[in-house]
Structures are given as C-alpha cells and as structure tokens.
Amino acid sequence: MIDKNILEAHYAEYASQPQEWVANMEQTKRSIVAHVLDEATGYTQRWLPSSQRRNVLVLGASDKRYLSIHHRIFNAELGNASVTTYDIDAEHLGRGPTVIEHDVTRPFPRKEYDLVFSHELMKFLTPEEQVLAIGNAHDTLVRGGLAMHIIHEPSIKGTAELREWQYRVDPSELERRLLWDGIPAIRLEFESESSVDWLRHTVALVTPR
Numbered sequence: 594m595i596d597k598n599i600l601e602a603h604y605a606e607y608a609s610q611p612q613e614w615v616a617n618m619e620q621t622k623r624s625i626v627a628h629v630l631d632e633a634t635g636y637t638q639r640w641l642p643s644s645q646r647r648n649v650l651v652l653g654a655s656d657k658r659y660l661s662i663h664h665r666i667f668n669a670e671l672g673n674a675s676v677t678t679y680d681i682d683a684e685h686l687g688r689g690p691t692v693i694e695h696d697v698t699r700p701f702p703r704k705e706y707d708l709v710f711s712h713e714l715m716k717f718l719t720p721e722e723q724v725l726a727i728g729n730a731h732d733t734l735v736r737g738g739l740a741m742h743i744i745h746e747p748s749i750k751g752t753a754e755l756r757e758w759q760y761r762v763d764p765s766e767l768e769r770r771l772l773w774d775g776i777p778a779i780r781l782e783f784e785s786e787s788s789v790d791w792l793r794h795t796v797a798l799v800t801p802r
C-alpha cells in the first residue's frame with residue numbers, strides 16, 4: 594500500500610493543476626472511452642446510448658474535478674449512466690454520495706456494474722495487486738458487462754514521468770496471469786486525443802464478462 598503522506602502529496606499536486614490540465618484530461622478520457630467502447634464492443638446494441646440506466650464504476654480519481662468529468666463522459670457515451678467511484682481515500686474527493694472508500698485489492702462490496710473504468714490506477718499497485726484489482730473488477734460485472742483498465746507509456750516503459758514510488762505495469766504479463774485465472778483480456782493499443790505527450794499512447798486491458 595502506498596504511504597499516506599505520499600498519496601496526500603499526490604492529491605495536493607493534482608488539486609493545484611490548472612483548469613487547462615483538467616480540460617485536457619477530460620478530452621483524453623473521453624477519446625479513450627469512446628475508442629474502447631467502439632473497438633471492444635463494435636457498439637453492439639448493448640452499448641449504444643439509451644435511456645436505460647447503466648451502472649458505471651470508476652476505480653480511483655486523483656482529483657475531485659474528475660468526478661463530474663467521468664459523469665459527463667459516461668452519460669455522453671451511454672445516454673444514461675450512474676457513476677460511482679471507489680477510492681482508498683474518499684477525503685480528497687469530498688466524501689460525496691457517489692464516492693465509496695474501498696481498497697480495490699479487496700473484493701468489491703457490490704456486484705452489479707455494467708462498466709468498470711480505471712485510468713492509470715495500475716501504477717499505484719504492485720504487480721500482484723494489479724492482478725487482484727482487475728480480478729475484483731471483473732467479478733463485479735453483470736453478465737455482458739465490461740471493464741477497461743487504461744495504462745500509459747510511463748508505467749509500461751518506466752519513463753521519467755513515472756515516480757519512484759509508482760510501479761511498472763507489464764500488460765503481457767497481466768494478460769497471461771489473468772488468463773491463468775480464467776479471465777480472458779483483450780489488449781487494445783491506440784493514441785488518445787491528449788495534448789500531453791505521455792498521455793497519448795494508450796494501452797487498454799479490456800475484460801468482457
């Protein structure tokens with residue numbers, strides 16, 4: 594588990610990011626979700642925007658401003674989405690009604706989500722914890738649901754943007770471990786619409802249920 598003081602410093606750093614950064618994160622996240630839903634589902638009827646409410650679970654958010662961003666993105670993509678966020682610390686997210694304090698390496702309390710989304714969460718987890726978190730996310734899906742775990746180059750290649758307290762992520766090793774656990778993962782690689790270099794090249798590990 595990452596030290597609390599390190600996480601506090603991380604939240605403070607994100608809270609001090611200018612609105613331009615947050616606007617770029619919205620564009621980045623929106624382009625990623627749209628791409629994965631398109632590629633992973635081919636927008637089958639199941640995933641086309643509709644008035645039928647879909648339950649979405651987001652795993653971790655560094656900044657409170659991301660809560661409304663995730664809400665906007667999934668309602669735009671799905672038509673009607675109720676978005677819940679699990680985070681190991683709910684304080685920095687204002688402890689709102691859609692935030693649940695939960696460690697994603699432990700089994701999830703509720704099992705009823707259509708879609709699970711994590712963005713750069715894996716670098717906060719050890720390789721063992723990464724497999725646990727993806728497995729827990731898969732278990733929480735309804736039949737026909739899908740989870741997407743988004744990873745960028747710094748955590749895959751260990752570039753300068755990766756902090757000394759963050760972990761490397763090996764998508765091939767994760768795919769192998771997940772298959773061993775009976776969870777077939779689809780790996781998608783593409784460029785997001787980010788104006789920040791290290792957020793452009795994107796790997797999505799998708800586990801449909």
Ligand SMILES: C[S@@+](CC[C@H](N)C(=O)[O-])C[C@H]1O[C@@H](n2cnc3c(N)ncnc32)[C@H](O)[C@@H]1O
Nearest residue numbers: 652653654655680681695696697712713714717
């Ligand atoms: C999701 S990641 C990276 C996020 C990226 N910057 C963003 O917000 O889109 C960072 C968040 O994950 C949370 N986190 C780290 N380890 C966690 C764990 N084991 N369980 C739940 N949340 C965790 C941290 O508290 C932090 O808010």
